[in-house]
Amino acid sequence: MSEFVTIEREGEIGLIGMDKPPVNAIGVALRTAIHEALSDLISDQKIKAIVLYGAGRFFSAGADIKDFARSAEQPTLPEVLKFINDCPKPVIAAMHGRALGGALELALSAHLRVGIAGLKVALPEVKLGLLPGAGGTQRLPRLAGMAAAIDIICTGREVSADEALRLGLVAKVVGGSSRDAGVAAARDVLAGKLAAIPTDDLLVETDDNAVSAAKARYANALTAPQTALDAISAATLPIDEGLAKERALFMALMQGEERAGLVHAFLAERETLKIPEAGSNIRSVERVGVVGGGTMGSGITAAFCLAGIPVSLIETDSQRVIKARETVEKYLAGALKRGKLTEQDHVKALENLVTSDELNDLANVDLVIEAIFEDMNAKTDLFAKLDKLCKPDAILSSNTSYLDINQIASATSRPAAVLGLHFFSPAHIMRLLEVVVTDNTSPDIVATAFDLARQLKKVPVRSGVCDGFIGNRILSRYRKVCEYLVLDGVEFDQVDRALTDFGFAMGPFAVSDLAGLDIGRAARERKAASRPPQERYSRVADLICEQGWFGRKTGKGYYLYSEGKLIGPNPDAQAIVYKERAALELVPKTFTDEEIVARYITAMIQEAVTVLEEGVALRPVDIDAVKLFGYGFPRHRGGPMHLADQIGVSELISRIETYAEEDAYFWQVPQLLRTMKNEGQSFAEMN
Numbered sequence: 001m002s003e004f005v006t007i008e009r010e011g012e013i014g015l016i017g018m019d020k021p022p023v024n025a026i027g028v029a030l031r032t033a034i035h036e037a038l039s040d041l042i043s044d045q046k047i048k049a050i051v052l053y054g055a056g057r058f059f060s061a062g063a064d065i066k067d068f069a070r071s072a073e074q075p076t077l078p079e080v081l082k083f084i085n086d087c088p089k090p091v092i093a094a095m096h097g098r099a100l101g102g103a104l105e106l107a108l109s110a111h112l113r114v115g116i117a118g119l120k121v122a123l124p125e126v127k128l129g130l131l132p133g134a135g136g137t138q139r140l141p142r143l144a145g146m147a148a149a150i151d152i153i154c155t156g157r158e159v160s161a162d163e164a165l166r167l168g169l170v171a172k173v174v175g176g177s178s179r180d181a182g183v184a185a186a187r188d189v190l191a192g193k194l195a196a197i198p199t200d201d202l203l204v205e206t207d208d209n210a211v212s213a214a215k216a217r218y219a220n221a222l223t224a225p226q227t228a229l230d231a232i233s234a235a236t237l238p239i240d241e242g243l244a245k246e247r248a249l250f251m252a253l254m255q256g257e258e259r260a261g262l263v264h265a266f267l268a269e270r271e272t273l274k275i276p277e278a279g280s281n282i283r284s285v286e287r288v289g290v291v292g293g294g295t296m297g298s299g300i301t302a303a304f305c306l307a308g309i310p311v312s313l314i315e316t317d318s319q320r321v322i323k324a325r326e327t328v329e330k331y332l333a334g335a336l337k338r339g340k341l342t343e344q345d346h347v348k349a350l351e352n353l354v355t356s357d358e359l360n361d362l363a364n365v366d367l368v369i370e371a372i373f374e375d376m377n378a379k380t381d382l383f384a385k386l387d388k389l390c391k392p393d394a395i396l397s398s399n400t401s402y403l404d405i406n407q408i409a410s411a412t413s414r415p416a417a418v419l420g421l422h423f424f425s426p427a428h429i430m431r432l433l434e435v436v437v438t439d440n441t442s443p444d445i446v447a448t449a450f451d452l453a454r455q456l457k458k459v460p461v462r463s464g465v466c467d468g469f470i471g472n473r474i475l476s477r478y479r480k481v482c483e484y485l486v487l488d489g490v491e492f493d494q495v496d497r498a499l500t501d502f503g504f505a506m507g508p509f510a511v512s513d514l515a516g517l518d519i520g521r522a523a524r525e526r527k528a529a530s531r532p533p534q535e536r537y538s539r540v541a542d543l544i545c546e547q548g549w550f551g552r553k554t555g556k557g558y559y560l561y562s563e564g565k566l567i568g569p570n571p572d573a574q575a576i577v578y579k580e581r582a583a584l585e586l587v588p589k590t591f592t593d594e595e596i597v598a599r600y601i602t603a604m605i606q607e608a609v610t611v612l613e614e615g616v617a618l619r620p621v622d623i624d625a626v627k628l629f630g631y632g633f634p635r636h637r638g639g640p641m642h643l644a645d646q647i648g649v650s651e652l653i654s655r656i657e658t659y660a661e662e663d664a665y666f667w668q669v670p671q672l673l674r675t676m677k678n679e680g681q682s683f684a685e686m687n
């Protein structure tokens with residue numbers, strides 16, 4: 001028998017326990033094991049009912065995402081599930097923790113389901129660019145009705161145990177272990193107290209309203225929810241026809257780029273945790289200090305409050321303290337309203353929040369995050385003070401977006417305990433956290449930062465020190481391409497439209513308006529002295545700032561705003577572009593949306609490759625995670641390095657060489673790309 005299932009016999013009841021840590025993922029080995037175990041119990045005359053349950057934390061996380069290449073190997077999951085449905089003895093699925101995707105489908109093919117309190121079920125396949133491909137689109141409507149099935153499948157949302165009970169997905173929700181609950185339910189079935197019915201025997205009522213409403217809702221969505229809807233619509237057909245249709249649609253999605261991108265994004269979130277420092281001693285962080293209560297500092301403070309970690313926020317004077325506290329309280333009230341925080345946790349978070357204008361109040365914290373303005377002298381002064389007043393084993397970190405953390409660390413007597421914790425605005429919402437490791441940061445400090453990120457529900461990515469770290473350094477390059485495109489003939493809103501059509505939530509010019517054009521200007525001023533004379537420079541943004549137009553907050557930037565709402569392009573900003581083009585004697589050219597996207601993405605990949613070459617990022621997948629979780633890169637495209645593999649190294653080199661005919665300084669082929677071409681290597685292989 002397989003190592004992945006346990007088989008037990010308790011009187012007339014046979015038990016199959018799935019036992020494949022960490023999440024009972026159902027790959028070919030577990031599928032085979034379940035099939036064999038079931039055959040064994042069917043042929044055992046003494047067994048009258050069969051219970052399926054999961055060992056460990058969950059019932060199961062569904063089909064094995066890492067084993068998708070083998071999903072067509074026999075027995076396929078649909079075959080195993082048909083075997084369960086057709087089993088001559090009643091089969092009871094007893095679920096605890098989570099039953100997701102193929103695992104819920106497994107339970108739907110059983111004749112009765114029971115849940116343990118706290119259970120969450122879902123068919124999250126659309127989030128991976130798929131549809132439930134093992135009967136979910138046919139059996140869920142049979143049990144819960146068409147409208148509920150459309151909602152659950154097309155959104156991929158989680159369903160609580162109570163809702164599952166209401167919808168008829170489980171017959172009972174009980175306490176205790178799933179194994180024992182399964183045995184109890186099986187006894188009830190054998191005693192005639194509970195009915196066990198093959199799901200495939202049930203009929204589905206058509207619901208044209210629900211289908212047409214969903215068609216309209218998902219008309220502009222990704223392919224997966226639309227295709228899932230087609231599969232669900234087939235649930236009114238005889239079961240075998242519906243299942244065949246579902247399988248065909250599932251296999252088509254499996255081949256798609258959308259699926260590849262979304263699965264890569266899912267795995268990227270977990271891959272970034274695999275760092276050289278993993279396994280080092282993790283220090284306990286009981287209370288955190290944040291210095292600086294501006295947008296970043298308040299957001300960071302709120303992030304800790306949301307995670308239930310006590311935090312002390314320090315500002316320079318009482319007025320600023322009041323303002324910072326109000327901001328944090330506003331963020332927490334928002335989280336409460338959105339259901340991210342319970343009433344009870346909200347009260348506790350406020351109790352755990354200390355605000356003060358006394359730096360000495362940080363004497364007992366375990367970790368300090370500095371979030372003051374970006375000035376090296378101010379930061380080194382502060383770190384020298386913190387070094388003196390904080391506990392000897394306190395960790396000191398900076399939220400700087402680009403300054404040299406090695407230099408900041410050298411202002412202290414504990415450089416091994418200094419690192420960068422670069423949050424992204426709004427810090428209580430954005431998931432990315434760049435963990436910037438200096439030349440001296442010790443492994444236990446890095447491991448502690450990663451553990452903290454887990455508590456904050458962030459996606460931590462390890463970065464080396466360089467100007468802008470992984471994210472902003474790459475951003476500063478592809479952002480320049482937008483400036484060049486505008487000078488060369490494209491209107492701001494065409495750039496934005498091309499990129500939102502590609503999948504970014506906002507275009508780069510709309511983002512600049514939102515962040516405030518003064519922020520970008522400060523960064524340009526800082527770099528002005530070191531800007532290479534050969535580098536092409538667009539003055540357009542500076543000229544717009546000269547008008548006092550800083551974007552959304554001033555009502556004018558690249559766009560015009562009324563009461564905070566974007567109402568259209570700013571013709572006066574465009575006039576500045578025309579004037580600048582004339583001054584530079586540039587003849588405007590036209591660019592298609594595809595050309596705009598190609599230049600933008602190629603510049604992003606070009607700098608990302610340099611970041612890899614220099615070892616600032618550990619692996620291509622870390623860069624993907626940075627762009628996905630901090631910069632709005634469209635999730636279904638998997639990240640720039642995943643996309644680079646799809647574009648191909650030769651094509652990328654050819655693009656850069658073509659663009660170099662206009663600007664040979666900006667467009668240079670990184671050596672790593674040439675090496676990859678010669679060796680036929682992909683970025684995926686470097687992960």
Ligand code: 3H9
Nearest residue numbers: 025061062063064065066077100101102124132133134270
């Ligand atoms: C499907 O079912 C298709 C069917 O309809 C049709 C088939 C024909 N497979 O997230 P964690 C790994 S599609 C393989 O850190 P948590 C994960 O990568 C599937 N591996 O734990 C990680 O590995 P590593 C539909 C999986 O407690 C480790 O397990 N199902 C799978 O924070 C721990 O994971 C889903 O979409 C999997 N299915 O969260 C569910 N799931 O240590 C996806 C996880 O090497 N999974 N791993 O990095 C989840 O949502 C979360 O992992 C879960 C646990 C909530 C289960």
